[in-house]
Amino acid sequence: MEPEEKKYVIGIDLGGTKITTAxxxxxxxxxxxxxxxxxxxxxxxxxxxxxIQSVExxxxxxGLMLEEVRAIGIxxxxxxxxxxxxxxxxPNLPFRNFSLTQPLTRHFGVPAFLDNDGNVxxxxxxxFGAGKxxxxxxxxxxxxxxxxxxxxxxxxxxxSRSNALEIGHMTIEPSSPHQCNCGNHGDVEALCSGTAISKxxxxxxxxxxxxxxxxxxxxxxxxxxxxxxEGDELSIEILTQAWKYLGxxxxxxxxxxDPDVIAIGGGVSKIGSDMFDAVKASAQDHCFDFMFDSVxxxxxxxxxxxxxxxxxxxxxxxxxxx
Amino acid sequence: MEPEEKKYVIGIDLGGTKITTAxxxxxxxxxxxxxxxxxxxxxxxxxxxxxIQSVExxxxxxGLMLEEVRAIGIxxxxxxxxxxxxxxxxPNLPFRNFSLTQPLTRHFGVPAFLDNDGNVxxxxxxxFGAGKxxxxxxxxxxxxxxxxxxxxxxxxxxxSRSNALEIGHMTIEPSSPHQCNCGNHGDVEALCSGTAISKxxxxxxxxxxxxxxxxxxxxxxxxxxxxxxEGDELSIEILTQAWKYLGxxxxxxxxxxDPDVIAIGGGVSKIGSDMFDAVKASAQDHCFDFMFDSVxxxxxxxxxxxxxxxxxxxxxxxxxxx
Numbered sequence: 001m002e003p004e005e006k007k008y009v010i011g012i013d014l015g016g017t018k019i020t021t022a023x024x025x026x027x028x029x030x031x032x033x034x035x036x037x038x039x040x041x042x043x044x045x046x047x048x049x050x051x052i053q054s055v056e057x058x059x060x061x062x063g064l065m066l067e068e069v070r071a072i073g074i075x076x077x078x079x080x081x082x083x084x085x086x087x088x089x090x091p092n093l094p095f096r097n098f099s100l101t102q103p104l105t106r107h108f109g110v111p112a113f114l115d116n117d118g119n120v121x122x123x124x125x126x127x128f129g130a131g132k133x134x135x136x137x138x139x140x141x142x143x144x145x146x147x148x149x150x151x152x153x154x155x156x157x158x159x160s161r162s163n164a165l166e167i168g169h170m171t172i173e174p175s176s177p178h179q180c181n182c183g184n185h186g187d188v189e190a191l192c193s194g195t196a197i198s199k200x201x202x203x204x205x206x207x208x209x210x211x212x213x214x215x216x217x218x219x220x221x222x223x224x225x226x227x228x229x230e231g232d233e234l235s236i237e238i239l240t241q242a243w244k245y246l247g248x249x250x251x252x253x254x255x256x257x258d259p260d261v262i263a264i265g266g267g268v269s270k271i272g273s274d275m276f277d278a279v280k281a282s283a284q285d286h287c288f289d290f291m292f293d294s295v296x297x298x299x300x301x302x303x304x305x306x307x308x309x310x311x312x313x314x315x316x317x318x319x320x321x322x
Numbered sequence: 323m324e325p326e327e328k329k330y331v332i333g334i335d336l337g338g339t340k341i342t343t344a345x346x347x348x349x350x351x352x353x354x355x356x357x358x359x360x361x362x363x364x365x366x367x368x369x370x371x372x373x374i375q376s377v378e379x380x381x382x383x384x385g386l387m388l389e390e391v392r393a394i395g396i397x398x399x400x401x402x403x404x405x406x407x408x409x410x411x412x413p414n415l416p417f418r419n420f421s422l423t424q425p426l427t428r429h430f431g432v433p434a435f436l437d438n439d440g441n442v443x444x445x446x447x448x449x450f451g452a453g454k455x456x457x458x459x460x461x462x463x464x465x466x467x468x469x470x471x472x473x474x475x476x477x478x479x480x481x482s483r484s485n486a487l488e489i490g491h492m493t494i495e496p497s498s499p500h501q502c503n504c505g506n507h508g509d510v511e512a513l514c515s516g517t518a519i520s521k522x523x524x525x526x527x528x529x530x531x532x533x534x535x536x537x538x539x540x541x542x543x544x545x546x547x548x549x550x551x552e553g554d555e556l557s558i559e560i561l562t563q564a565w566k567y568l569g570x571x572x573x574x575x576x577x578x579x580d581p582d583v584i585a586i587g588g589g590v591s592k593i594g595s596d597m598f599d600a601v602k603a604s605a606q607d608h609c610f611d612f613m614f615d616s617v618x619x620x621x622x623x624x625x626x627x628x629x630x631x632x633x634x635x636x637x638x639x640x641x642x643x644x
Contacts, residue, residue: 258481
């Protein structure tokens, strides 16, 4: 079968807790999807076998033939090497300089491609989501951490060693007392992530601040947003501050990338318009109006499937002739 | 004559005070160079005629024939539109939505290309300077203002509306009292530019600080650096702070672009190793080691000719078949 007759691709979203695998057509429509526990502690060979198993599962469930599959795409946390398809090392997965693409290609006889989860999400957003039809698209995830990816000049942008778009570690208030896990003070992650929001709340509670948040045993950004909606002063203060900083990060990205679209996903972004309105107002305050006005700052259009649709998109763009 | 037989290009560096024009071979070697006063106040038509005149002057001085010229490149301050070759508007030049490339092409029958001075410098640095042979090259100018340009994936990166790499207006300390001309507090230009260094010195002198700088009538970043070398406490304090912030800006660029090379030019950068050592130390403090270690942070290799060699490089890359 000629490559152009192969009308399906497989996408794998490999995370520390679960592997989500889907088979899709070239328009990005998911035909079958499956989720397995990663079982990261069982070691690299076992996880690799489970990845292969997940591909076999979606193939079988779809009723499609392997011969109809054009390519396999994998999104995984980095740092990794897309050239060799290897994860170099990453905190929540067992792989150490281990190629994920070689065993897949050997087993299925289909070309396989690896990229980091931020880049993969950006490709997905560009091909099928909020960035469809544009040349310069940034994806930003605001969750436990803050990360991202980019499509520039209509091509995935990796940087020289596949580490580009480490948005979370851009310093935006070096005099801040708040420190990131990376050691940096006042970077985006230390000021705007879900972790940062939760920390600010816990610190205030420990310091004896009066707040309705004390009724929760664990305070994540979700509870802080509930407090915000109920008018809790501390919650409003914490989120106002986090969103101001997130807007500064967005403004800095607009100033250096001059993109068409910035799509924001990740758990914290699910708050929706309260967050988007505040982030946009702050971004506008910290950016030229003529640059701010030309960029769309929007929620991801791919919702909870960002990772796996991104992996599908990676498979599609990587297997197309130049 | 076939395009590939045309072995020369012309580069024009258009500034608010002077027009520098050169004819060069395809290896970027300048054969003749001329400089005219811009005379910006005389209006757009007069300045346009002077640009044409400068091209005629270098052509005649070189003894080469117009038929041997493949293309003309122009670097100018933005915002501008490279598609139409027009300057949209810019503070120190009279052009308003005025195409510079059309009159040149009409007059000389040679294709002409316009790009902003930051991008043009990045292309020059990539083709002939510190970024030669690399795929991802940033150029940063630290002078009265702070600006830049980028070559990404081996191609000039403009962004969606040719405003990319507005490095000077990235906010890196929003709580800073220091305000930029753009209105922003604590952006790179407000904290690290020549203007910022001079302002800090003048403010301290007015506030009665004891410093050897009082012996100068006007204190620019040059005098502050003289003070620094002589051990003047205020000068050391001001430059240490400016370079720390410049290092944060560099770290943020490394984190989002993961480039091979960051070439730094502009008046303030002529200070040399004292500045580069301090900027690199701060960049390393605000960046992952594995990312910092993989990028070269170096002075521009094109010295005072950055602008015109950049325009030559623009002419070369723009007139090459894709």
